[in-house]
Amino acid sequence: MEAQLFAGIDTVPDLSAELTLSEALDKYKEEESPNKKGSVQEMRRIEAWKKHPLAKLKLSLLTPQHFLAYRKERLKKVAKNTVRLDLSLISVLFKVAADEWGMPYLKNPVSLRKLSVSKGRDRRLKDEEGTRFERELLKCRNVMVRLIVAFAVHTAARQGEILRLQRADINLKRRTVIFRDTKNGDDRAVPLSRDALVIIEGLLNHHDGEQVFPITRDALVSAWRRILQRAEIKNFRFHDLRHEGTTRLFERGLTTMEVQKITGHKTLSMLLRYTQMNVDHVVDRLDATEPAKGLDRIAVAAFAMKPAAEAAACAETEEALPKTVVPFRARR
Incomplete structure (x- = not known):
């Protein structure tokens, strides 16, 4: 099979020697995923794909009909954007296989009509939901979970940014933290509110480790799910805390430039997607500044x-x- 691959032939080789989708995903995971910013998320997506029946098929036997059926069934369970990302992974894999793995005969079976994606989530907890959420959060035995949720709201930081935060990234004198290697590819210095500073100072005095929030992602995700289940709250993600934090920064009267400095959004349009100010609060602000x-x-x-x-x-x-x-x- 290797000889056929590197010969760059444009005819289908012996099917018995061709990679299955599962084998191709393993190859892609080893060679391509580690070089990507969202490698952790992509690797989880790969593992999910490998459990699907389509993963057992040879690459050249996969057709657009297979993925049309996949899309139809998947949309019954998850959001459009999740399905879009699932299919995008397979599309890129086929392109890499054809261009770089010596399989020019492969035709991309995922050249489907693009799914329309919503303009952005506007999920904020309602008053009664917020009360239930706070009650169950306070019951959480892992104090690190409670501190991370509070810190996420105060800083509008992403989950990964918080978990990667190191002791060396803290400047208590200037009241700043530096989030390294963010989604946008840049380091971001973020000023700390008084409450956020109290959290950081408490943690630095509590342990001697380099990781400011010493908890694994799996432990955080498990605790988050239990809190939502016990609070009877649906369709609320950890990432929605970034929306909540961003909106609260605007509600406190910070300017657009100041909020962008904290959140790291590159464009105003992206920043506004993360902002769902309560109209009643806007009315109050208008009255206060009359x-x-x-x-x-x-x-x-x-x-x-x-x-x-x-x-x-x-x-x-x-x-x-x-x-x-x-x-x-x-x-x-």
């Missing part, structure tokens, strides 16, 4: 005039307005 005097108060003052005839007179003649005010004119 100017007490000046041109912005002219309309309010005008309608507060007594008697009503004075308001009518103001509308009829520009002389009734202060000389410093230029009334709006309709565009011709």
Whole structure:
């Protein structure tokens, strides 16, 4: 089989020697996945694919019909974006096999019509859900889980960024942490709120290890699922804490640039996807920042005039307005 592969032939070789999808996934996992930013997530996706019946088939026997059927069934269980990522992995694998593994005869069976993906999640816990979540979180015996959830909300950091945080990345004097090798490929310095600082200082005094939050991802995920189950909360992911934290930063009055500095979003459009401000909070902010005097108060003052005839007179003649005010004119 190896000789056929590197000969670059464009005809189908002996099927008995051809890789199955499962074998190709193992090869891809060993050679390609380690070089990717999201290698951990991709490797988990590979292991899931290997359990599917299609993994037993030879690559050249896989057809678009196989993956159309897969997509149809998978959409009954998971979100569109999850299915899109599942199929994207197989599509890339076939491209690598054809271009780099000496299998130019392979045709990509995943050239399907692209799934439309939602513009973004807007999941925030409702008041009663938040109460139940906090109650069960406080019951969690692993204090590290409670601290990580609180820190995630305060910093809007991703789960992986928090778990990779090292003691050397903390600057208590400047009240900053540095998240290394983030999803965007950059290191990100993030200022700490007082509450976030208390969490970090407490942890650094509690243990001598290099990992600030000494817990495995599997342990965190298991605890998270138990909390949601006991709180009877559905469709709430750990990543939604990043949405929650980002939204709270805006609700506290930080500017867009300040929030971007903390969250690391490259574009405003991406940042806004992570923001679901409560309209009632926006109304409160408008009231709190309403100017007490000046041109912005002219309309309010005008309608507060007594008697009503004075308001009518103001509308009829520009002389009734202060000389410093230029009334709006309709565009011709």
